[in-house]
Amino acid sequence: MTNVVVLIKQVPDTWSERKLREDDYTLDRDAADPVLDEINERAVEEALLIKEKHGGEVTVLCAGPDRATDAIRKALSMGADKAIHVNDESLHGSDAIQTAYVLAAALGTVEGTEIVITGNEATDGRVGSIPAMISYYLGIPQLTHLRKLDIEGDKATGERETDEGVFTLEASLPAIVSVNEKINEPRFPSFKGIMAAKKKPIETLSLADLGVEADVAGVANAATTVTGATPKPPRAAGEKVADEGDGGNAVAKYLIGQKII
Numbered sequence: 001m002t003n004v005v006v007l008i009k010q011v012p013d014t015w016s017e018r019k020l021r022e023d024d025y026t027l028d029r030d031a032a033d034p035v036l037d038e039i040n041e042r043a044v045e046e047a048l049l050i051k052e053k054h055g056g057e058v059t060v061l062c063a064g065p066d067r068a069t070d071a072i073r074k075a076l077s078m079g080a081d082k083a084i085h086v087n088d089e090s091l092h093g094s095d096a097i098q099t100a101y102v103l104a105a106a107l108g109t110v111e112g113t114e115i116v117i118t119g120n121e122a123t124d125g126r127v128g129s130i131p132a133m134i135s136y137y138l139g140i141p142q143l144t145h146l147r148k149l150d151i152e153g154d155k156a157t158g159e160r161e162t163d164e165g166v167f168t169l170e171a172s173l174p175a176i177v178s179v180n181e182k183i184n185e186p187r188f189p190s191f192k193g194i195m196a197a198k199k200k201p202i203e204t205l206s207l208a209d210l211g212v213e214a215d216v217a218g219v220a221n222a223a224t225t226v227t228g229a230t231p232k233p234p235r236a237a238g239e240k241v242a243d244e245g246d247g248g249n250a251v252a253k254y255l256i257g258q259k260i261i
């Protein structure tokens with residue numbers, strides 16, 4: 001039996017136009033369609049594969065506003081058993097340190113967790129640090145950026161992929177792992193799964209329920225602050241090279257000018 005908790009985040013759809021609020025530079029959640037982050041679909045899939053092989057229970061944990069229940073329902077419709085939703089107004093604008101602290105406190109409420117699975121990087125914040133911070137707060141080993149994960153007994157083994165190469169790592173359980181986009185192909189929720197998800201339990205917890213003081217979280221208490229933001233300039237028209245026998249040279253000259261070669 002391997003009990004797994006998957007950390008899932010609702011993010012603005014990557015394909016929609018994403019904006020920041022003008023008052024505090026936090027994410028304008030109304031400006032884009034919210035979706036379950038794709039990397040978290042893979043994290044849920046990995047948890048379901050572990051459950052299918054070893055038994056146990058899959059819990060999803062999400063910190064986010066009311067509308068994050070849509071992302072939670074999607075994970076439940078894929079096959080997760082139950083959910084915890086940390087939903088508290090004081091969370092608005094929390095930075096990565098605060099988010100990790102709150103998630104670590106929420107993980108403490110799930111008894112018998114052997115493995116926590118996260119995405120390697122959220123597509124909105126792209127901080128890529130929540131798993132490492134939770135590992136620190138809970139004092140458990142971390143295996144990050146995994147493209148392959150195996151659980152055997154009280155041990156997790158994984159292949160960590162970075163620019164430097166592929167490393168095989170192992171850790172004793174309980175542990176936290178983060179997965180990359182090569183880990184698996186997530187399943188689509190079936191009709192039966194969608195219907196079943198409506199009846200699955202979602203426990204909603206406030207910061208007070210977790211014993212976290214409200215002044216620990218939120219944009220006003222964050223250790224880091226976004227002090228300015230400039231939208232990306234629109235893409236400039238590309239440069240056309242007409243091939244009059246010297247096309248290769250012209251392309252090479254352009255690439256050298258751009259310091260690409």
Ligand SMILES: Cc1cc2nc3c(=O)[nH]c(=O)nc-3n(C[C@H](O)[C@H](O)[C@H](O)COP(=O)(O)OP(=O)(O)OC[C@H]3O[C@@H](n4cnc5c(N)ncnc54)[C@H](O)[C@@H]3O)c2cc1C
Binds near residue numbers: 007094096120127
């Ligand atoms: C516009 C903007 C500005 C930001 N500015 C800052 C800043 O200045 N300083 C700063 O520290 N942070 C900043 N953030 C990050 C923001 O606070 C993050 O949303 C949050 O703190 C976690 O970072 P992340 O999602 O990038 O984490 P990552 O570490 O990239 O996420 C990895 C994984 O952790 C899990 N996870 C992350 N968040 C949650 C969640 N809420 N619930 C459940 N699981 C989760 C998921 O499995 C995810 O795949 C900013 C975000 C945005 C959109």
